[in-house]
Amino acid sequence: MDADFWHARWTANQIGFHEGKPNVHLEARLARLGLAADGRVFLPLCGKTRDIAWLLARGLRVAGAELSPLAVAQLFEELGVAPEISAAGPLELHRAPGLDVFVGDIFALSADRLGPVDAVYDRAALVALPPSMRPPYAAHLAALAARAPQLLVCFTYDQTQAEGPPFSVAAEEVEALYGAAYRLERLDNCPVPGGLRGKVPAKENVWLLEPA
16 A cells, blocks of 8 residues: 555545544543643644644644645645645645644654654554554654554454455554553444444444553
C-alpha cells in the first residue's frame, strides 16, 4: 500500500473512513489522557477529521500529519481558516492558530520538527496500514511523541470477509506493537453498528496507552 493508493482515494473522494462528526470514543474518553487546558495532541494520518475542530474548540492545541495535500486543503477550508505554509525539511507545514499540520510522509517527520506533544490520538492511522508497516509505524510514533499517552481506536473483524483498509488489528497485535513501551488498557470493545461497510460484523476496540 503506497502513497499513490491514498492520493487516488482522496482524488476520487473515496474516503469512507472520514467521519463527518467528532468521534464518539474521543468525546467519551478524552479525559483519560489527562491533558492540561492548553495541551497539545498529535493526530497521525489525520486526513480532514472533524476531531481537529472539536479539540480546538476545547482550547487544546493540535498537531497532525497527513500524506494528502488535498485532504489538508479541505481540512483548512472546512475550518474556515487560511494556513500559513512553509517548508519543514522534506515536508510542508500548514499552520493556523493552535494547529500545525505536516504534509507528506509521516516517516519523514522528526521529533524535533514536530515539537513536544502531550498526547496522541490515533483513530484511523494504525488500521490504515498493512501488517508489514505497523511495527515500524508504532516504533516511529512512540519516538516522535516521546511515548506520550495515546488513545488508540482499532477494528477487529474476520479479515477473510473483507479487504482492508481499515484492517483488523487484534488485541494480541496491539500488545506486540506497544506492550514494551506502554501499559495498555482496553477501554471499550463495542460492535460497529451495521457492521464494517454495512456488511461485515466488526468491533471497535479503544485502547489507552500510558508510558510503561
